[in-house]
Amino acid sequence: MTHTADVVVIGGGQAGLAAGYHLRRRKLDFVILDALDDPGGAWQHTWDSLRLFSPAAFSSLPGRLMPAQSGHEYPDAGHVVDYLADYEQRYDLPLRRPVRVDAVKTEGERLRVESDAGAWSARAVISATGTWWRPFLPAIPGREVFTGRQLHTVGYRSPAEFAGQRVIVVGGGNSGAQIAADLALAGVELTWVTQRPARFLADDIDGRALFDAATARRRALDQGKTGTGGVASLGDIVAVPPVRAAREAGLLKAQSMFRRLTTDGVEWADGTRALADAVIWCTGFRPALSHLAPLGLRGTRGRIATEGTRAVGNPRVHLLGYGDWTGPASATLIGVGRPAREAAAEIAGLL
């Protein structure tokens, strides 16, 4: 059986919900399909001690302020999951779970969305499937010979399972710094390795400043200016309280990237070696876009060319979240509202 809807939103994490909020306001006929059993998107799967890099009030989706989490200026992931679950109920968003979309195809003037729960015929699609589901591992020699444990950010939960072990954390972004701090503060023997020198934001600057930078960039782009730096130009690592504590205790000293893995550890270019029981790759993510492959929209570096959120190759397809290429800060809680509003407006115009 084929269902019909004017708009199918693929993914019911924060980006899909923000899209739902604006589609609802425009009184469009839509459904949100999500592969997970429960609300919350990727926030359900992060490590136990993760903290947002902005206070609650600066981590809100359109329409509803995130309430503060008692006792924490920077909320944890469980608080975000509760907020998102409440959000979809409050706005009565039409979520269907669990529904995994396998493919989106063109079908005359419409799009055919194929899933493990049947097909939908839609006039437009918003893809909001995030990046958590496609962890990226760099091609480092020796990865296959290392006999210890290797895992990516997505597999890390807590330091307890590494007690008494020597652990190498690779990655100088927020995930790498937070996981390194988590391990070091728990007394795990840590080597933290980053590709370029770790850059900490000043202690009094948090994700709010990153968002301000994204807003400034957005304004500059709107005025036709290019080369305005962007979010990363401020430095990378927000000194959330555990990161600050570990750094102040002298536990967060980054070393340069090693050249290769050996059977029992790693080796730098000058021949120095370190033994390791585990290597945790905090090396980022790629957009989860395989369901759009039949549309043939993929350009260079695995991305789909977009104008705003709209795919250049198909005006019925919008992308939301993922990264700055679908709108400055669109892969953040507070930043996804604006591109979601623009996507809904464009789709309303098209229909």
Ligand SMILES: Cc1cc2nc3c(=O)[nH]c(=O)nc-3n(C[C@H](O)[C@H](O)[C@H](O)COP(=O)(O)OP(=O)(O)OC[C@H]3O[C@@H](n4cnc5c(N)ncnc54)[C@H](O)[C@@H]3O)c2cc1C
């Ligand atoms: C470690 C980490 C810390 C972060 N910290 C912050 C922070 O402090 N503040 C902030 O604003 N942002 C932060 N972010 C960035 C961003 O807010 C999160 O990554 C957020 O989860 C992105 O939301 P999303 O809706 O785009 O994707 P997701 O949360 O991944 O949601 C996508 C949804 O799509 C579903 N899906 C995927 N594929 C399919 C398919 N084929 N069919 C159907 N459903 C599918 C998934 O099941 C999921 O529910 C952080 C990111 C990471 C990785």
